[in-house]
Amino acid sequence: MADTEKVWLKHYPPQVPHHLNYPDVPLTQFLVDAARDYPERDAIVFLGKRMTYRQVLEASYRLAHALKSLGVERGERVGIMLPNSPQAVIAYYAVLFAGGVVVQINPLYMKRELEHQLSDADVETLICLDMVYSRVNEVKAQTKLKHVIITSIGDYLPFPKKWLFQLKNRFENTHVEIPEDPGVYRLKKLLSQASASPMEAPYKSGDDLALLQYTGGTTGLAKGAMLTHRNLVVNCCQAEAWIYKAQRGTDSILGALPFFHVYGMTVVMNFAVRLAATMILVPKFDRDLILKLIVEHRPTYFPGAPTMYVGLINHPDIKRYDLSSISACLSGSAPLPIEVQERFEELTGGLLVEGYGMTESSPVTHSNLIWERSKSGTIGLPWPDTEARIVDLDTGEVLPPGQVGELQVKGPQVMKGYWKRPEETAKVLVDGWLSTGDIGKMDEDGYFYIIDRKKDMIIAGGFNIYPRDVEEVLFEHPAVQEAVVVGVPDPYRGETVKAYIVLKEGQKVSKEEIEKFCRERLASYKIPRLVEFREELPKSIVGKVLRRVLLDEELQKKQNEGA
Template sequence: MVQLERADAVNRAIQRFIGSESVSWREGRRAERIKLLQTRPWLLHYEDDVPYSLHYPTQPLFRFLDIADRRFPNATATIYYDSTLSYRALRRQANRFANALTALGIKKGERVALFLPNCPQFVIAYYGALKAGAVVVNLNPSSEARELQHHLTDSDARVIVALNASYPMLVSIQAETKIEHTILTGLDEYVSRVRRATLQAENRIPKNPLFDKTPPPGVFFFQQWLDKSSKETPLVDVAPDDLALIQYSTGTTELPKGVMLTHANLVANTMQLRHWMPDVIETQERILCALPLAHSYAMTTCMNFAISIAGAMILLPTPQTGVMLEAIQRNRPSIFPGVPNIFLAINQFPNARSFGVKSIRACLSGAAPLPLEVQEAFEKITRGRLVEGYGLTEASPVTHANPIFGDAIAGTIGVPLPDTDAKIVDMETGWDLPIGEIGELVIRGPQVMKSYWNNSDATQRALRDGWLYTGDIARMDEEGYFTFIDRKSDVIQKNGRVIFPRDIEEVLFEYPQVSEAAVVGIPINGDFQNELIKAYIVPTRNAKPTREEILAFTRSRLPETNVPEEIEFRDALPKTFVGKVFKRKLLEQENKS
């Protein structure tokens, strides 16, 4: 009796006989890897323990907090003016917040606004709102009334959590919004009585006279409100694809837009960062949260990342250099996400080394280009690693980073994170450009936003065929490293030539008497195709550079067409709340004058 073989087995045998390409699963995997590296050359530069692709848990973002409590209930979650919360305490407080929201009638998908600086209440409210199935509206705590009113009105938020010092402003705009409930808190909450008295005596945190009064209807005091609620897990079904966050873009060059990020987006970016730092040890890391958690960069790299590894968040309400260094000395952080201005300020602070900065092992710089001089000086002081990365609110926000302990290339934003595709396209046609060409950076990955809130036109411009068009100009080299050139909207048009402000700013930074610089194009007689180059300069301490000295220096390093035509010296430049130069404000000031 002859046994017949299956047809596919016969076909495989025939293919082996005539010499097909793949003869084993190992060879097949090798061929797949070669093909992958041809299209994504950056993968060659991943550190050894960083995977090309990740498995993402199908869970809401707050599950990281639940897991941290279950596995490490006594691990420190927050450090705030020397007072701490464990992960068990943090989870129970978040549960109380969620159940209290439900008792107010807040339903799944409704918006809860956070108008807070860095403090334990922010973390509690953020994760508590998500546990209730609500959508967090993360607001800049330094916003003025007009901007705050716009965001509250645009998002239709029903609840706002804010400092009691903000209450008069909230009252003044409430009638124009849909806010029904206001939860007030103070920076002295979650601080021990002894430490509170010291901080108030030093005018580091204000007293809370409101807490001695009975609040009007619709107003609640944070801890009193939580104490009346259950600490048990809320019974709200939240799916990974549900909307978690509306984060308004900073709007440095255009008006802010509400970015819609799902739980899956935020989980993906948190996991990408977690695996980008393969040497982290759960419960052993301390993350310095000097950047405002109200910004997407700090929200992900400081808060969500810390909770995913059961790390301790060192919460600083204000990023003052002296306060930061004191916190470093007292709490010994190992990881420090920041921006160039913060690292520069530490470099320039007298005797910075004496504050024990050598505990800092790894730093990621974002939000603005990292000058080489700042990077080298900071690494010399701390003996840690400082690398530049890149992101935008629309991508949760991190998409690129230099390897922390691997092949970091100064002056670049590094390579795409796992499962992130990136390419450079022509700014007019949208066609793919060859390696080395300058064009618009476009990105694809699991961290890319769902859409813009109430702005379908902007969504259609930004999201095309699965790719996010960033509005940033960049180039990619043969190794797969990307270099940020400039914002598309910042490009200066002059007599038919395209000029990149960053090229001029980098030269100005080289001048020893320049501390900060920003370059913008000012339309001549309203003609945006013919702009005047103006540089705004903040001199270093006690320095008094002249216009002639600056011009002579730039002429020695730039073509004449790129030399600034106007120079204005200032004591400070307008900045966003994460320290990025606010160029839109500079242009608005020019228009007014």
């Protein structure tokens, strides 16, 4: 695609180049550079604990040497099952320094999910939290796991917090005793015994595998997206170019997005290291803690998910907090309702813009402009060196602006393919073009809109209904805090629209009032015929509402009714 066809380029601010020169280096080089240029700058702030870039690099070298001593070889997959913490950052870079391939694992995974991921990636070494060890031990015999390195949240807490944490665990009977089994090691002991001498990642080219990032598995078992050093280096550099007001060695980023999710890994951890920025780490989203950290540590950037911003703007004391340090928030992982964006900006004075990406693209491909006028309700423009197009759902033909089809993307941040799944790779990756599974359109200016997931589209009485259209209207209702729409089986219409709604605290509204509200704003066939009020909605760890869970509940109800 020639630049003349990329209509979005004319909307780039002059500070953002159309093309970038990417360094041919392993991802670890960003940490080496940050520690060289800003050795005493705080890399991490974690519940009162501070670590400089020099300290993080030294700990990464020590753990890399320890991993090599355990037999980790170039290309070997090493699992990391940790919440946001100093250990998560150290382990990530240590694995790459040792030449291994990082496999990020959600600490909340239960036996089935954990066994699948460890087995699929052939993980022999795992770094995990003591609190998940019992689950790891349950599946160990069914996997190739040989070495388990254990750490505790308390390992990186300052005194007296560390002492209080241990006391609290014993008092609440949550203290975890780790057996002295063969193949089980304590992270702190390994670090104390290992060399701190510098180590270069055994890097051959940008095509070297750095990460197996598993997809959410909403349509079956999770697949491992093969992301290379070049993929991750590129997406970091693209972020740096797009967020052009960020200054190396001066900014700080609030790390509420989990690093075991590709979005948090790139736009918080890797991006922060690239900028030699301070990461203010949050092990678990808690809106009171988030507000306190913003006031105390004054972060300049706060990447998040829509549900995080929803939680903050609905905090009863939000106006008491000074959030003026935040220059920008990049929202991803799920659609950002316009009402949430406007309310957040009104309350905080910070800028909140929507972006877009996928696990398979490291992940970011699009974003709205941050400091210039952009288009609300869109995912923005493709990032530098990224191509995007809309194709017909049936024929694959490229569609002109304004027409609805499937979004495809192409760029140097797109994965090599799925781990051990050439057939699955061939379905989504053709001539470098990645089929996203998202339905959208592009306007005359090159702004892209996501209408919905292809698999989430509701077909009721022959009409195509996109859940996001209905959800945007529901969010406009003054009593609605959260809403999600799914298509449930209907004997007459095939599917019918059902809305699940969480009301704001102290608000009351009837199903009839919701229907009347929608009837004034939507075509009749889009109006939810079924409405269910809930205290909360099922969500993933990054706050994405799990439609599949809701749909499975509906299908189970139907089965029970027919029994």
